Amino acid sequence: MVDSLGLRITGNAFVDSGIYALKTFCEKDLNDITKDDLIDLSENISNLYPKGKWNKNMYSIFPNLKPLTYPR
Known part of the structure; x- marks a missing residue:
């Protein structure tokens, strides 16, 4: 059973950017x-x-982050 998440544009620039990024990466309509x-x-x-490069970019956006680590 596969259900839609019911994503919608919120009016918040940060949230909407993420929603549009999902739409673009998934190559689907928001409702799908x-x-x-x-x-x-x-x-x-x-x-x-x-x-x-990505890790360095995160510090410019979130300067108070502790070093980003990813357990494997």
């Missing part, structure tokens, strides 16, 4: 994105953040 899509996408995206 499912929990399974998010799980698949999270596995692909989580491989980007440990890389040097």
Whole structure:
């Protein structure tokens, strides 16, 4: 059983950017994105953040973060 998450545009620029990113990566309409899509996408995206350039970029956005670590 695959159910839609019922994503919708909120008016918040940060939230809406994330929703549009999901829509783009999944290549689906907002109403067609499912929990399974998010799980698949999270596995692909989580491989980007440990890389040097992405990790360095996170500090410019969130300067008070402790070093980003990813247990394997």
